[in-house]
Amino acid sequence: xxxxxxxxxxxxxxxxxxxxxxxxxxxxxxxxxxxxxxxxxxxxxxxxxxxxxxxxxxxxxxxxxxxxxxxxxxxxxxxxxxxxxxxxxxxxxxxxxxxxxxxxxxxxxxxxxxxxxxxxxxxxxxxxxxxxxxxxxxxxxxxxxxxxxxxxxxxxxxxxxxxxxxxxxxxxxxxxxxxxxxxxxxxxxxxxxxxxxxxxxxxxxxxxxxxxxxxxxxxxxxxxxxxxxxxxxxxxxxxxxxxxxxxxxxxxxxxxxxxxxxxxxxxxxxxxxxxxxxxxxxxxxxxxxxxxxxxxxxxxxxxxxxxxxxxxxxxxxxxxxxxxxxxxxxxxxxxxxxxxxxxxxxxxxxxxxxxxxxxxxxxxxxxxxxxxxxxxxxxxxxxxxxxxxxxxxx
Amino acid sequence: xxxxxxxxxxxxxxxxxxxxxxxxxxxxxxxxxxxxxxxxxxxxxxxxxxxxxxxxxxxxxxxxxxxxxxxxxxxxxxxxxxxxxxxxxxxxxxxxxxxxxxxxxxxxxxxxxxxxxxxxxxxxxxxxxxxxxxxxxxxxxxxxxxxxxxxxxxxxxxxxxxxxxxxxxxxxxxxxxxxxxxxxxxxxxxxxxxxxxxxxxxxxxxxxxxxxxxxxxxxxxxxxxxxxxxxxxxxxxxxxxxxxxxxxxxxxxxxxxxxxxxxxxxxxxxxxxxxxxxxxxxxxxxxxxxxxxxxxxxxxxxxxxxxxxxxxxxxxxxxxxxxxxxxxxxxxxxxxxxxxxxxxxxxxxxxxxxxxxxxxxxxxxxxxxxxxxxxxxxxxxxxxxxxxxxxxxxxxxxxxxxxxxxxxxxxxxxxxxxxxxxxxx
Numbered sequence: 001x002x003x004x005x006x007x008x009x010x011x012x013x014x015x016x017x018x019x020x021x022x023x024x025x026x027x028x029x030x031x032x033x034x035x036x037x038x039x040x041x042x043x044x045x046x047x048x049x050x051x052x053x054x055x056x057x058x059x060x061x062x063x064x065x066x067x068x069x070x071x072x073x074x075x076x077x078x079x080x081x082x083x084x085x086x087x088x089x090x091x092x093x094x095x096x097x098x099x100x101x102x103x104x105x106x107x108x109x110x111x112x113x114x115x116x117x118x119x120x121x122x123x124x125x126x127x128x129x130x131x132x133x134x135x136x137x138x139x140x141x142x143x144x145x146x147x148x149x150x151x152x153x154x155x156x157x158x159x160x161x162x163x164x165x166x167x168x169x170x171x172x173x174x175x176x177x178x179x180x181x182x183x184x185x186x187x188x189x190x191x192x193x194x195x196x197x198x199x200x201x202x203x204x205x206x207x208x209x210x211x212x213x214x215x216x217x218x219x220x221x222x223x224x225x226x227x228x229x230x231x232x233x234x235x236x237x238x239x240x241x242x243x244x245x246x247x248x249x250x251x252x253x254x255x256x257x258x259x260x261x262x263x264x265x266x267x268x269x270x271x272x273x274x275x276x277x278x279x280x281x282x283x284x285x286x287x288x289x290x291x292x293x294x295x296x297x298x299x300x301x302x303x304x305x306x307x308x309x310x311x312x313x314x315x316x317x318x319x320x321x322x323x324x325x326x327x328x329x330x331x332x333x334x335x336x337x338x339x340x341x342x343x344x345x346x347x348x349x350x351x352x353x354x355x356x357x358x359x360x361x362x363x364x365x366x367x368x369x370x371x372x373x374x375x376x377x378x379x380x381x382x383x384x385x386x387x388x389x390x391x392x393x394x
Numbered sequence: 395x396x397x398x399x400x401x402x403x404x405x406x407x408x409x410x411x412x413x414x415x416x417x418x419x420x421x422x423x424x425x426x427x428x429x430x431x432x433x434x435x436x437x438x439x440x441x442x443x444x445x446x447x448x449x450x451x452x453x454x455x456x457x458x459x460x461x462x463x464x465x466x467x468x469x470x471x472x473x474x475x476x477x478x479x480x481x482x483x484x485x486x487x488x489x490x491x492x493x494x495x496x497x498x499x500x501x502x503x504x505x506x507x508x509x510x511x512x513x514x515x516x517x518x519x520x521x522x523x524x525x526x527x528x529x530x531x532x533x534x535x536x537x538x539x540x541x542x543x544x545x546x547x548x549x550x551x552x553x554x555x556x557x558x559x560x561x562x563x564x565x566x567x568x569x570x571x572x573x574x575x576x577x578x579x580x581x582x583x584x585x586x587x588x589x590x591x592x593x594x595x596x597x598x599x600x601x602x603x604x605x606x607x608x609x610x611x612x613x614x615x616x617x618x619x620x621x622x623x624x625x626x627x628x629x630x631x632x633x634x635x636x637x638x639x640x641x642x643x644x645x646x647x648x649x650x651x652x653x654x655x656x657x658x659x660x661x662x663x664x665x666x667x668x669x670x671x672x673x674x675x676x677x678x679x680x681x682x683x684x685x686x687x688x689x690x691x692x693x694x695x696x697x698x699x700x701x702x703x704x705x706x707x708x709x710x711x712x713x714x715x716x717x718x719x720x721x722x723x724x725x726x727x728x729x730x731x732x733x734x735x736x737x738x739x740x741x742x743x744x745x746x747x748x749x750x751x752x753x754x755x756x757x758x759x760x761x762x763x764x765x766x767x768x769x770x771x772x773x774x775x776x777x778x779x780x781x782x783x784x785x786x787x788x789x790x791x792x793x794x795x796x797x798x799x800x801x802x803x804x805x806x807x808x809x810x811x812x813x814x815x816x817x818x819x
Contacts, residue, residue: 001404001585001586044528066675099670103566104545105501105502105503105545108503110523110524113509113523113524114522114523114524116506116509117509117510117513117522117523117527118521118522120510120513120522121513121517121522125443126506126510127442127443127445127602128443128445128446130442130443130506130602130603131443131444131445131446131447131602131606132445132446134602134603134606135446135447135606135609135610138606138607138610140610140611142607143607143608143610143611144611144675144676144805144806146501147501147568147805147806148501148545148566149566149567149568149804149805149806149808150675150805150806152670152806153670153675153805153806153807153808154675156670156671156672156806156807157672157673157674157675157807160672161670161672162669162670162671162672162684162807163669163670164668164669164670165567165668165670165806165807165808166565166567166574166578167565167566167567168563168564168565169499169501169545169546169564169565169566170544170545170546170549170562170563170564171544171545171546173546173561173562173564174545174546174564176561177561177563180561181563181578184585184587185581185585188584188585190581190584190585205524205525205527205528206504206524208524208528209504209524209527209528209531210504210540210543210544212528212531212532213504213531213535213536213537213539213540213543214535214536214537214540215531215532215534215535219532233532269560269561270560270561271550271553271560271561271562273554381546383544383546384546384550385546385561386561387561
């Protein structure tokens with residue numbers, strides 16, 4: 001079995017900070033605060049998208065119409081990643097490229113749902129009413145625009161990535177497994193190049209409802225990520241965005257003269273039973289394994305903001321005193337399935353630039369010192385799934 | 395190539411445990427008896443109201459307590475039953491399996507009954523809508539409802555029940571999902587990450603809304619009477635698939651480790667192939683090249699020639715589009731031989747179990763290898779003259795089968811094929 005080095009050669013990001021790897025790097029190094037909207041979904045806060053010209057990455061209007069926002073975000077970020085890697089429109093490379101997408105599900109039709117809820121208050125024959133409304137009011141193509149694996153399907157259609165197409169589900173864990181699987185396949189020689197990532201639309205009430213059923217959203221405005229314990233609600237502030245990465249074997253990248261951001265040295269994951277196993281110990285073990293031979297200068301944390309879990313992660317990370325910690329949800333919000341790809345992408349960008357970006361929450365994150373040759377990225381799920389990636393400078 | 399490795403020097407992957415639940419029953423024995431006798435599990439739906447629905451039939455699993463508890467609860471139960479059967483057959487500890495879990499599961503959403511229940515908590519307080527549902531949540535958390543909406547919940551429960559190792563993978567490749575779960579397991583064994591894996595495909599998601607969604611895409615058969623005649627793959631008058639539920643589970647191991655522990659080898663998961671289609675969200679590229687690519691990739695991965703295949707367990711959904719395209723793909727790969735090569739569609743009896751289909755059909759393919767019985771394609775009364783196949787019409791056939799191709803194709807350009815063989819001697 002082969003033991004290839006896995007490198008990142010393309011980073012495609014879109015979020016409230018803008019679009020593209022460079023725009024994100026500049027925003028993270030700039031002095032502006034986070035972009036938030038605490039009005040539209042009051043009392044909840046989200047990190048909204050700015051203006052996006054979808055035509056840049058999804059040229060056909062017909063394709064745009066077939067997607068709900070999360071699919072458009074993912075397809076857009078995938079296009080940015082392919083472009084960044086110099087693979088976009090390269091038919092030979094795209095048609096042999098593997099794809100692993102971390103997906104949730106999709107945005108329902110708020111108008112139809114509201115109509116049904118209203119009817120339900122005045123009718124006793126709920127089953128009959130439901131059939132009446134669903135058969136007459138649902139847009140036939142909406143199903144596909146919601147369906148989890150159709151983000152990958154749209155990427156195949158729009159960007160012609162057709163080597164393979166796999167969609168992983170399961171909140172933050174899906175993002176961890178997607179990167180882990182793609183990297184493991186390249187490392188072992190089962191794949192030479194792959195597109196991996198996910199997307200999330202925070203600006204939809206059904207997406208908020210998914211969290212709020214468990215009381216997980218912060219409900220008293222924005223606060224820095226590491227300062228949310230004890231605030232009203234559950235601490236999570238979601239963000240809209242997408243994060244896709246192009247992974248290749250080092251040989252494959254070298255042969256085509258691709259620019260390399262960083263190498264993924266290892267991905268360490270777990271899913272403990274949090275009710276009976278110690279989360280802090282688990283995170284410490286994963287981070288410890290990821291920095292066994294050499295401490296990392298930077299840990300890009302994908303912490304969700306969820307009360308308790310986020311504090312536990314911070315406490316576990318603080319033990320690794322040499323690392324500068326950066327909680328990216330404090331700047332772009334929590335992107336659920338896309339959070340790990342986002343954190344890994346930002347860690348790779350930092351290694352490429354040879355330095356960590358400045359603290360996002362200066363009270364709780366220290367300035368970085370010296371050059372950077374090893375960085376970690378974490379995603380500790382709001383309810384389950386724990387992952388740490390180790391990236392090294394190439 | 396040693397006796398434990400394949401043509402590329404990779405570990406051969408043995409299947410040592412199989413489990414299945416479908417509308418035909420629970421367990422291999424009941425399912426196989428019904429399937430080989432040409433029994434249909436398709437029936438008129440009783441789970442929800444049928445007024446205004448053009449399609450009123452499905453292959454739902456109605457015999458479990460969880461059958462009326464929603465997609466998450468039923469999908470979990472179906473997976474759990476299939477997994478328990480598979481792990482027990484393999485002879486592993488059903489509480490401490492010790493290998494990774496790959497679960498193909500349907501996307502889940504908050505069910506209407508729960509939306510209505512939330513609204514009922516707050517309906518005196520304002521106009522119905524999401525604002526009010528969110529307000530209802532702020533009064534108190536709804537943990538049970540929350541779990542039903544989390545894509546990672548079913549796998550977490552299964553991991554806990556069976557003691558699988560590590561972060562489980564939940565996946566969806568639409569109607570190819572079950573095959574993808576198997577493929578991921580095979581790849582993990584080949585990478586040496588584990589000597590055993592548990593791959594499951596499960597689907598208990600038939601609801602009014604799910605049915606309406608497929609119906610609006612004109613994907614479903616509307617031939618409600620008689621229900622058992624609706625699924626008729628490769629027939630001239632086929633008019634859509636029939637939604638169904640079930641689960642298939644496979645325990646797979648490196649052949650070397652299975653032999654070392656003296657396990658009974660049920661067959662070899664020899665090769666997996668996939669190819670995505672970039673043509674359309676629900677239709678295949680007219681030249682069939684992605685499906686052809688997936689079949690060829692599976693044969694290449696297995697290191698065998700198409701001549702070695704002696705039975706095809708077809709995707710055969712009974713939609714006009716699928717069956718035509720599947721025939722195009724298979725006839726391209728197999729040439730003239732396709733008209734005499736036995737091929738059958740389990741969906742003629744169990745319907746289209748969607749996320750579970752690839753796994754259930756892999757279980758049945760393994761049973762064909764093990765028993766020498768090919769289940770029939772039922773309802774084959776009016777053959778499509780444009781599709782010249784030996785579909786093992788209506789009655790099972792005894793045959794020595796040493797290599798099976800099982801195909802799975804799904805919306806979103808998903809094409810995944812598996813090649814299964816008998817144990818090498």
